[in-house]
Amino acid sequence: MPWGPKTRTRRKLVRECELEEDEEYENMKEEYGLFVWPCSRILAEYVWQQKARFSSAHVVELGAGTSLPGLVAAKMGAEVTLTDDSTRLEVLDNMRTGVLGLTWGVWDAPIFSLHPNIILGADVLYDTCAFDDLFATVTFLLQKCPESVFITTYHNRSGHHLIEFLMEKWGLKCAKLLDGFSFMPSSKASSLSGNIQLAEIVLDAPN
Known part of the structure; x- marks a missing residue:
């Protein structure tokens, strides 16, 4: 027609x-990146409950956004570097601790200056297209400090099979997996919702 x-x-x-x-x-x-999401609040609570672990740690927070977990770690005495996408200036401008623009999967100067023993990431596993770049960046940082750990909170969505595949691809393993609400005080958990998990991810040492 x-x-x-x-x-x-x-x-x-x-x-x-x-x-x-x-x-x-x-x-x-x-x-x-300008909202405090449930995953961020749960990870911040986890940091708060492990004061001794973070008191002298070198911490990097990936995809920090409002950076609540990183700021709590700094309050505990950790040396903290907050990072977010180097193109997200509106997020970086809101950060007040050590700040770096860091784009996952991009090997530019900022990433080579980082030597964390704890890496934090709240709700960074939301866009499956970015998973591979995220795990590439995490693996690079873990390899610089083999005893380090990546602690992340995420909504348990349909992408969990991809997460498992990419962990194996990049030589990582889950050392601890918790229900995100299992350690939250009821007074704080009552305002949150979702199927949220917390994982501690480390390098998978070869047999």
Whole structure:
């Protein structure tokens, strides 16, 4: 059927709506790092309950956003470096401890200056397209300090099989896996929801 004026107008309106939705989605993505999400609160509580472990640790927080876990670690006496995507200036501008722009999977100067024995990451396992770059970065940092650990909280979504596959690919293993609410005081957990897990991930030493 030939295109008439009404058809062209309808297609134009549809395209304009799609562009508006794309722009709205991008704006939402930009704002993700400015909220304190449940995973961040649960990881911060875990840090708080392990004061001795963090009192003299060298900590790097990946995808820090509002950086609640990292700030709690700093309060415990840790030397903390907060990192987020080097293109996310609105997030980096809100950080007040040691800050680096660090893009996962990119081997530029900032990553070579880091020597953490604890790596933190709250809700960094949300975009499956970024999983491989995240684990590449985590593995690089763990290899610099073989006794170090990556502690992360995440929603147990359908991507857990991909997480297991990539851990094996990058020579990692889960040393501890907890229900994120198992150690949360009821007064703090009551306002949170979701199937959230906490994992401690380390290098998988060869047999």
